[in-house]
Amino acid sequence: MRISFDIDNTLIPYVDDFEVTPVNIFWKLIGVESLREGTKELFQALQNQGHEIWIYTSSHRSLFSLKKTFLLNGLNPKGYINGKRSEQYLKKYACDASKNPKLFGIDLHVDDSEGVRMEGNEYEFETIIVHPKNKNWVTEILQHIETL
Numbered sequence: 396m397r398i399s400f401d402i403d404n405t406l407i408p409y410v411d412d413f414e415v416t417p418v419n420i421f422w423k424l425i426g427v428e429s430l431r432e433g434t435k436e437l438f439q440a441l442q443n444q445g446h447e448i449w450i451y452t453s454s455h456r457s458l459f460s461l462k463k464t465f466l467l468n469g470l471n472p473k474g475y476i477n478g479k480r481s482e483q484y485l486k487k488y489a490c491d492a493s494k495n496p497k498l499f500g501i502d503l504h505v506d507d508s509e510g511v512r513m514e515g516n517e518y519e520f521e522t523i524i525v526h527p528k529n530k531n532w533v534t535e536i537l538q539h540i541e542t543l
């Protein structure tokens with residue numbers, strides 16, 4: 396399956412809602428962001444099961460900055476969608492949703508937003524919604540995916 400992950404409040408906290416794996420000071424200085432505890436294990440487990448990982452954020456981080464963060468955290472997602480790319484596709488397909496992973500051939504999208512869950516129901520894309528305070532998120536996502 397092609398599985399995408401939201402960034403803000405899912406893999407990178409707005410404040411301190413979840414623990415991150417800190418990056419070293421030099422990387423931090425060049426703008427590399429720290430990812431949620433468990434991100435690496437989760438991505439590796441999913442990739443070992445043959446799934447393809449994508450990043451889908453509506454934030455306006457550049458593609459370069461997204462790639463920098465994931466690559467320097469030792470992760471290599473297959474595809475990246477930022478706010479700009481998402482908006483281009485939504486416009487092209489005249490879709491009113493804030494995100495539509497289906498337009499990118501994505502089978503499942505992981506997000507923190509209840510609004511995205513509702514859009515998933517309306518626009519028929521599969522979601523898993525993870526609360527920022529959920530410490531068991533890696534296990535729950537892996538278990539959920541096994542049932543699909």
Ligand SMILES: [Mg+2]
Nearest residue numbers: 401403404507
């Ligand atoms: Mg979010």
